[in-house]
Amino acid sequence: MDVVSSSVWGPEPLPRxxxxLREQVTDRVRAAILDLxxxxxxxxxxxxxxxxxGVSRATVREVIRQLAAEGLVTVVPQRGAEVTSLSxxxxxDIYEMRASLEALAVRRFVQRAGEDQVRALRAAVDEIARSAEAAGDHLAAKDRFYEVLMEGSASGPLQQTLAGLQARVRLLRATSLSAPGRPTQAAQELSAVVDxxxxxxxxxxxxxCVLHIRNAAATATAQLTG
Amino acid sequence: MDVVSSSVWGPEPLPRxxxxLREQVTDRVRAAILDLxxxxxxxxxxxxxxxxxGVSRATVREVIRQLAAEGLVTVVPQRGAEVTSLSxxxxxDIYEMRASLEALAVRRFVQRAGEDQVRALRAAVDEIARSAEAAGDHLAAKDRFYEVLMEGSASGPLQQTLAGLQARVRLLRATSLSAPGRPTQAAQELSAVVDxxxxxxxxxxxxxCVLHIRNAAATATAQLTG
DNA sequence: CATGTCTGGCTGTCAGACAATCGGCAACGT
DNA sequence: ACGTTGCCGATTGTCTGACAGCCAGACATG
Incomplete structure (x- = not known):
């Protein structure tokens, strides 16, 4: 067998x-939007x-097109880009899509994830519960949960689409979501998923999973229309 | 009342x-990809x-980013863009997502569409059936069907996402889909939806609707893996 | 035959420039 | 005082030209 084969260097064509530059910039701006x-x-x-x-206008414009396609910014012709504000x-719409697609992802997780991944998911949901009580970093905990979920279930297009939806949901946090007691309830719902x-x-x-997102959507829209 | 109001100039903010330029170019390239x-x-x-x-490189690059975000082209760092070829x-993945999301769209269509829109949908499916027998423009007929469906059901994000998925499915036509007799069967399945x-x-x-897409996916993957 | 080396073809990024357009403001006439 | 009109600055849309860096394949070399 070839000496330079197998997984000696890790698989696949080098993590680049x-x-x-354009991607670094994209990430930075996206982060700025997501952090509000x-x-x-x-x-x-x-x-x-x-x-x-510190980059040229050409680069900036490419970045804006990228973020526009992700739905995070909206470009008004002849006026330029602004951070998307969702109606x-x-x-x-977005919550309904998330419900459908995350249900899909969860089904797959059940079919394809190994024992260790299930344990990781349980650990993540525990972390969420903990940060819901004490004032831990709730956001990071939830991100971790979805990270595990995605890794174990989604490939390519699904993962990309779901990531995009998640990002858009974060935009809603601008109008302060999360009613009192919601974090704890959310943790329980997610725990049910892992069960x-x-x-x-x-x-x-x-x-x-669908139930969880429906509830999230309910409190969110309550804030929006209220 | 204001002289310049009402529907003298047609309603809405002018069809732009x-x-x-960038969008015209995007449309052209996208069309070229979708037409294979x-x-x-x-x-x-x-x-x-x-x-x-006949446009500058800067413009072309913005167009490429746009199409990359739509998933129609894939950019390999330091090598440039190529038309996406799907694994x-x-x-x-894409067929599963379509199944979930089109089911969603159809449910909404039932709830929100008026009688005339339902009639239009029936007309569209009839047209598909006709073009399946005789060698009519099958493609255009299907496009028409989805056009009606979208108009009556989807708004904003859902519509955009579904359009993106449709486009990606078309890429698969490169590896000639549609087994013999498939068009007729597809027409029947869609007819069932309208029923x-x-x-x-x-x-x-x-x-x-889910059934229809599952069948489409089946014949498609049969061609791909076979 | 395996290994360096070179070169052309592209991409990644930049700076600068110019026309077209939008939005607001100020001058204007009534 | 108030609605119009016309002008000006701020920004976007697009083009040109340039240069460094990377990749792949041709070429030369031992």
Missing amino acids: VAAP RLRPGERLIERELTENL ASDAA AVEARDAEAAADA | VAAP RLRPGERLIERELTENL ASDAA AVEARDAEAAADA
Whole structure:
């Protein structure tokens, strides 16, 4: 057998150490939007970005196109880009899609994930519960949960789409979500999902997942329309 | 009342006569990909595009980012863009997502569409059946069907996502899909969907829709793996 | 035959420039 | 005082030209 084969160097074509500048910039701006350092409705002026990021306008424009395609910014012709602010009906759309697609992802997780991945999922949900009581980093905990879920279930297109939906949901946090007591309830709902996963019951897991997102959507839209 | 109000100029904010150059170019390239004049795997060289389309490289690059985000082209760092060629598992992913999301759209169509829209849907499916027998323009007929469906059901994000999935499915046509007799069967399946819609039975319609896409996926993957 | 080396073809990124367009503001006439 | 009109600055849309860096394949070499 060839000396340079197998998994000596790790599989696959090298993690591409130095990402293209354009992607680094994209990540930074996306992070700024998701952290609400750039608030929905706020305009993104090309010249400002070139200055603050130290890249040329051409690069900035490519980045904006990228984020626009992800739905995080909206470009108004002849006026430029601004951080997307979602309408109530957009929000409803997004939550419905998430319900459908995450149910799909969960079903797959049940079918394809190994024991260790299930344990990791349980650990993640425990972490969420803990951060719901004490004031831990709730956000990071939830991210961790979805990270495990995705790794064990989604490939390619599904993962990409779900990531996009998650990101859009975060935009809604601008209008402060999470009613009192919601975090704890959310943790319980997710725990129910993992219960079903551990029992290897795909349909029950999917249903629990749908329920969770429906509830999340309910409190969200309550805030939006209220 | 204001002289310049009402429907003298037609309603709504003007169909935007002159779209930004970048969008015209995007549409053209996308069309070329969807018509398979650019085949999956084919490289898109920036200089060639600038010459053939008569626009600058900067513009071409923005267009490429856009199409990359839509999943129609894949950019390999330091090598450039090529028309996406889908793996079997990608295809499976996409069909599963379509099943989930179109079921969603159909449910909504039942709830929200008016009688005239239901009639339009029936007309569209009849047209598909006709073009399945005689060698009519099968493609256009199916497009028409989805056009009606989308108009009556989807708003914003859902519509955009589904359009993206449809487009990706078309990429698979490169590896010639449609087994013998498939078009006729597809027409029957879609007819079943409309039957349920006419009966205003949302769940039945959604189920019929899922069935249709599962069958489409089956013949598609049969071709891909075989 | 295996190993270096070179070179052309592209991409990644930049700077600078110019026209077209939008939005607001101020001058204007009534 | 108030609605119009016309102008100006701020920004986007697009083009040109340039240069470094990377990749693959041709070529030369031992």
